[in-house]
């Protein structure tokens with residue numbers, strides 16, 4: 088983009104070139120400089136140019152170029168380099184005859200109508216998606232002449248569509264004065280919006296373009312979705328339209344980066360030589376970006392081959408049309424299930440005021456929703472993800488099983504679920520991989536007493552292996568915790584709030600345990616791994632928080648379950664909402680997250696206590712290390 092400061096060094100070189108050519112007198116260099124000074128749209132970049140030229144004239148080194156076309160191209164390189172603007176060119180065209188295209192407004196109305204018919208195409212596609220292609224943006228004077236015709240045949244018809252694909256891929260010509268109408272059509276009447284500031288150097292005037300408070304016909308307004316298609320040929324006024332709509336966040340742009348034209352370029356003869364200089368004489372500044380579409384073009388939000396732009400825009404509109412329903416669905420799910428009921432109103436309000444303009448794919452939508460959700464809730468359990476390969480509904484809670492009362496069957500079940508051993512050094516070992524439902528555990532009470540607590544009652548220490556425990560019912564933790572405390576004392580272990588039942592349940596020391604309690608005096612070591620999840624983690628967490636156990640092993644998985652997952656209306660987006668809050672013995676709500684355990688390797692085995700040593704050795708042996 089033109090904007091770098093004038094570089095005297097390059098121009099000095101340029102002057103040396105000029106004087107070397109016998110066909111080009113020093114006076115003509117000054118003529119060229121004068122033309123630039125009077126016409127170039129970045130006059131601030133010309134500061135110092137005349138002095139530099141004068142200096143070059145006074146010094147005397149000369150390069151010889153006798154061919155005028157070569158000279159013209161050398162001049163072009165020099166001027167472009169000095170002013171950092173690729174639009175400046177010098178040409179040698181002794182036979183050049185300027186052709187002025189007839190001004191549109193002066194054409195007979197019949198001809199104007201024909202022209203508009205040929206440059207405007209309107210269709211209504213599936214789902215009431217409008218498709219409007221305009222190949223030439225007509226200026227305000229022409230528009231005024233054809234007003235009622237355009238209103239009835241174009242704008243009012245477009246206004247009835249639900250969303251619009253505005254195709255500017257073939258729009259290579261047009262007038263900037265037509266831009267305010269188009270932007271106004273896609274905006275509300277109030278407030279007026281400053282669209283563009285155009286500086287015209289020859290007249291040394293600056294003109295601001297604003298939206299119009301009233302336009303002929305119905306507006307499209309700013310709420311319905313709008314996609315503008317561009318190609319690398321889209322140029323001039325059409326670029327101004329695309330650039331403005333993009334930066335007003337009114338339209339997503341689909342297609343190719345546009346041509347990067349200019350507001351106005353003129354070709355001016357240098358003196359009465361056959362040399363001409365082409366100069367951009369006006370420039371546009373967008374009030375939002377402080378920059379312009381000129382030279383660099385408009386970059387699309389979806390960069391895609393222009394040929395595929397219509398299909399892509401249709402897909403994009405389909406994605407975007409699902410956004411309101413998806414937001415509604417997420418709001419409803421959260422209102423109905425989220426366990427932190429006090430955080431729900433703030434969340435819903437936040438969602439309502441969030442701008443989803445930049446969302447151009449379902450993945451974007453999932454990420455955006457997840458980020459918004461996280462920023463308000465600060466709850467890592469609440470998640471939104473795009474999951475094409477997950478089942479539609481994932482139930483994370485533990486469903487109680489229907490268990491027959493036959494004692495042999497129950498014994499068999501307990502044998503399968505609980506692994507109990509006595510290790511060397513009279514250390515008890517207990518492993519189970521899921522916390523059963525309370526009603527199931529109650530049914531198994533006698534069998535568990537036999538299998539676990541009778542078997543372990545004389546051991547000196549106990550290892551509880553949760554390395555493969557992935558959760559289950561938190562409520563049944565109370566039973567296990569009760570066995571590990573002094574039965575004569577009453578403890579508050581934890582509290583569970585269940586949003587679906589809308590119940591708060593406290594879990595305290597249970598009385599009337601079946602089987603001998605292990606009590607509070609003997610050492611308990613909890614083994615964890617990165618698989619340990621949900622209720623498994625909660626149990627490990629509580630044992631630590633109750634100062635009743637030492638954790639040994641790996642950091643846990645950090646996945647608290649107690650959540651339900653739902654597919655968000657018509658999308659591949661899945662929301663996971665926790666409906667249970669787990670509140671520890673200190674009244675803190677634990678949101679999961681990784682549980683730092685006493686890691687193997689952090690302390691050497693020799694440094695630990697004898698029981699820690701045994702628990703650690705157990706892990707190592709179990710993992711296949713053979714220690715002597």
Ligand SMILES: *[C@@H]1O[C@H](CO)[C@@H](O)[C@H](O)[C@H]1NC(C)=O
Pocket residue numbers: 243244247
């Ligand atoms: C737009 O729709 C309305 C109601 O659906 C209808 O009355 C009107 O004629 C339509 N206008 C055009 C230009 O199709």
Ligand SMILES: *[C@@H]1O[C@H](CO)[C@@H](O)[C@H](O)[C@H]1NC(C)=O
Pocket residue numbers: 291
């Ligand atoms: C252009 O106009 C501004 C004021 O609008 C003035 O300060 C400046 O001198 C003018 N420049 C020229 C070259 O006439």
Ligand SMILES: *[C@@H]1O[C@H](CO)[C@@H](O)[C@H](O)[C@H]1NC(C)=O
Pocket residue numbers: 589
């Ligand atoms: C939950 O229960 C409490 C009373 O225990 C009641 O005040 C509240 O409205 C209930 N909430 C819902 C969402 O049903």
